[in-house]
Amino acid sequence: MKTLRERLEDRLIPGDNGCLEFTGFRNRDGYGVMRVDGGMSYAHRIAWMLANGKIPEALYVLHRCGNPCCSNPAHLFLGTPADKVGVVK
Numbered sequence: 001m002k003t004l005r006e007r008l009e010d011r012l013i014p015g016d017n018g019c020l021e022f023t024g025f026r027n028r029d030g031y032g033v034m035r036v037d038g039g040m041s042y043a044h045r046i047a048w049m050l051a052n053g054k055i056p057e058a059l060y061v062l063h064r065c066g067n068p069c070c071s072n073p074a075h076l077f078l079g080t081p082a083d084k085v086g087v088v089k
Contacts, residue, residue: 004036004046004050005050007034008022008034008043008046008047008050008071011023011024011032011034011043012071015067015069015070016067017065017067018065018072018074018075019065019067019069019070019072019075020047020070020071020072020075021067021069021070021071022043022044022069022070022071024043026068026069029068030068030069031043031044031068031069032044032068032069032071034046042061043069043071044061044063044068044070044071044076045061046071047071047072047073047076048061048073048076048078050073051073052073055078056078058080058081059078059079059080060078060079060080060081060083060084061076061077061078062076062077062078062079062083062084063075063076064076064077
């Protein structure tokens with residue numbers, strides 16, 4: 001059985017501007033979604049956790065690149081709900 005990291009990496013391809021684009025299921029907003037422990041999780045949040053550890057409560061994992069299918073940890077940062085409003089889609 002593959003690890004969560006392997007499952008995520010199997011679905012990533014290099015894209016524009018250094019993005020690692022998720023090629024699996026995407027929701028209507030373009031965010032990659034994976035099944036984890038019987039539930040659904042965003043691919044970019046999984047990438048963040050694998051690279052950096054637990055996401056603090058009340059914070060979002062946001063994209064510097066503005067690409068919702070990107071799961072490159074270098075393109076992700078933690079932010080508040082106010083920060084989320086200012087992120088370009």
